[in-house]
Amino acid sequence: MAGVICAAGWRDYIMWRILVFLASVGTLAAMPVKAEPHQLNSDRYGDAPSWSGTAAKLSKLMVGNYASNPDEKGYQVVDFRKSIAKLGEGEWIYYQRNQGTDVASQKKAYRQRVLQLIDLPDGSVAQRTWSLIEPERFAGARANPDILKLLTIDSLTPTMEQGCDQIWHQSKAVKMKSNSDNQNWEGSVNPKNCTIYSKRRDKRIAIGSQTRLTSEYLMEAERGFDLDGNQLWGTPKGQFTKMMRTD
Numbered sequence: 001m002a003g004v005i006c007a008a009g010w011r012d013y014i015m016w017r018i019l020v021f022l023a024s025v026g027t028l029a030a031m032p033v034k035a036e037p038h039q040l041n042s043d044r045y046g047d048a049p050s051w052s053g054t055a056a057k058l059s060k061l062m063v064g065n066y067a068s069n070p071d072e073k074g075y076q077v078v079d080f081r082k083s084i085a086k087l088g089e090g091e092w093i094y095y096q097r098n099q100g101t102d103v104a105s106q107k108k109a110y111r112q113r114v115l116q117l118i119d120l121p122d123g124s125v126a127q128r129t130w131s132l133i134e135p136e137r138f139a140g141a142r143a144n145p146d147i148l149k150l151l152t153i154d155s156l157t158p159t160m161e162q163g164c165d166q167i168w169h170q171s172k173a174v175k176m177k178s179n180s181d182n183q184n185w186e187g188s189v190n191p192k193n194c195t196i197y198s199k200r201r202d203k204r205i206a207i208g209s210q211t212r213l214t215s216e217y218l219m220e221a222e223r224g225f226d227l228d229g230n231q232l233w234g235t236p237k238g239q240f241t242k243m244m245r246t247d
Contacts, residue, residue: 008187055117058092058168058213059083062115063185065142066218066243074101079218079243080142081115087153090118095147096141109139114156114188120167127166127187130156164194187211193223198224205232210240218243 066079171184191208223234
């Protein structure tokens, strides 16, 4: 009888160990996979096909030099965009803007960013914006673009919070013409999705933007809102800053 009891107890022990093993496997399978650093989280957009190439087309069109017409006081906006080595997924562009009455002699840029363009499954493109930790090192990139070879992912930090990626779509009219060389793109940040903490205002505000890009010009509008939708700063509603391509 004792032998029967011991055998039964051993079988129970074996079954218990099997259940523990299966439970541990199930737990590991259910654990979320940590996203690789500096990569766009695919959970936000799904898995984009690597062969789509839409981001590459947008990047090719976007790079170049742009400038607005000076106003009566000589105020002008000058924009410089150049492709750089890939620092992660997608296409990467260095972006510098100077503005004022004497942009040619300015040693400090108004804005310096790195743009990361990533294909999305629906054919659109997500633009994530990065800030430079030491922007002054690269302020002369317009005249000396070779210094951009010094950029690494460790030179950058994310500019905006989640929900603030600009989403680009190709114009529907152009998409219908499969053999059209006339590329028209529209990008936007939805202020309903993009909110940030403003140190100057000591509160959260919403950020919205609209951008239009063609082979001839770049048009932009940037606006800030309170959380009730009232505009606090930026381009007046319905207006854009238009910069013509100069190269």
